[in-house]
Amino acid sequence: MTAVLTRRPGLARIRAVRSPLHLCCLGFVLLVAAGALLAPLVVPYDPNAVDLGNALAGPSPEHPLGVDAAGRDTLSRLLLGARTSLLGPLGVVLFSTVAGVVVGMAAAWRGGWLDSVLSRSTELVFAFPGMLLAILIISIYGEGLSAPVLALALAYLPYVSRLTRSLALAERARPYVSAYQVQGHSALQICLRHVLPNIAPVVLAQSTINFGYALMDLAGLSFLGLGVPALTPDWGRMVFDGQTAVQHGYPLSAILPCVLIVLTVVAFNVVGERWADRVARRDR
Numbered sequence: 001m002t003a004v005l006t007r008r009p010g011l012a013r014i015r016a017v018r019s020p021l022h023l024c025c026l027g028f029v030l031l032v033a034a035g036a037l038l039a040p041l042v043v044p045y046d047p048n049a050v051d052l053g054n055a056l057a058g059p060s061p062e063h064p065l066g067v068d069a070a071g072r073d074t075l076s077r078l079l080l081g082a083r084t085s086l087l088g089p090l091g092v093v094l095f096s097t098v099a100g101v102v103v104g105m106a107a108a109w110r111g112g113w114l115d116s117v118l119s120r121s122t123e124l125v126f127a128f129p130g131m132l133l134a135i136l137i138i139s140i141y142g143e144g145l146s147a148p149v150l151a152l153a154l155a156y157l158p159y160v161s162r163l164t165r166s167l168a169l170a171e172r173a174r175p176y177v178s179a180y181q182v183q184g185h186s187a188l189q190i191c192l193r194h195v196l197p198n199i200a201p202v203v204l205a206q207s208t209i210n211f212g213y214a215l216m217d218l219a220g221l222s223f224l225g226l227g228v229p230a231l232t233p234d235w236g237r238m239v240f241d242g243q244t245a246v247q248h249g250y251p252l253s254a255i256l257p258c259v260l261i262v263l264t265v266v267a268f269n270v271v272g273e274r275w276a277d278r279v280a281r282r283d284r
Helices: 009-017 020-042 074-110 112-126 130-141 146-172 175-182 187-223 235-241 243-247 252-283
Strands: none
Touching: 020 074, 020 252, 074 112, 074 146, 074 187, 074 235, 074 252, 112 146, 130 146, 130 187, 146 187, 175 187, 187 235, 187 252, 235 243, 235 252, 243 252
C-alpha cells in the first residue's frame, strides 16, 4: 500500500507570513510607532533648544547622535519628528481609504450613470499628479500639515475607490447577496455587514502600502520647505535643515532622518504586500 503525500497549503501560508523579512519589517513598524507615541516622555532635550556655541558637534555622551547646525539635539528631533512624520501619512490614509471605499461601493452597487460619473471623476484625479496638487494647495493656504495631507488624500483616493469597486462588483455577483436581498435586507445593510468585511483585508493591505508612499511624499514636500513649519520636528524638514551641515562636512543630522524615512517606507510596503499576499493565498 502506497502512502499518498498531500500538500498542506496552510503550512505554506504560515511560512509566508512568518518570513524573517516580514517579521523584521513588522517589528520595525511597531518600534517606530512606539517611539512616536512615547517621544514626549523619553526625549532628553527640547528639540527646539538652540545652542549655537555647540553647533555641528559630533556624537557625545550628552548628545549621542550629535547636534545640527543650530545646536539642536538630533536624537530629540528624530524622536519627536516621528510623530509628525507618521501623523501626516495616517491622515492621508484615513481620509483616502474612507472616501475611496464609499465612492467605490456606491459605484459598484448602483452602477449606471452614477458608476460612470464616479469612474470618470476618479480618472480625472489620476491625470493630475498628487505632488503638483499639493504644491498648488500649499501655495494658496500656506505651509502646514493640513494642506498637503488633504491634497495627497485626494490624489490617493482613486486607487482605493477603483480597488473597492472591483472587489465589490465581484462580491455583489455572489449568491449570498441575492439571498439577503430576497430576505428584504437594504443595500446599506448588505454593504456594511457583509460586503465590506469581505473586502476589508485587501483594502487595508493597499492602505498600508499607501501609508509608505504618503510618508515619502510628505517628506519630499517638507524637504522642499513646503510642508510643516520650520520649528516643527519632522524627518523631511530635518533633511532640509541638514543641508548646511552637509556642506560643512557634518552629514549625520541629514543622513539619519533619510535612513529612517527609507527604512519606514520599505517596512510599510513589505508589511502591506505580505498582508495582500496572505489574503490572496487564503482566497485560493
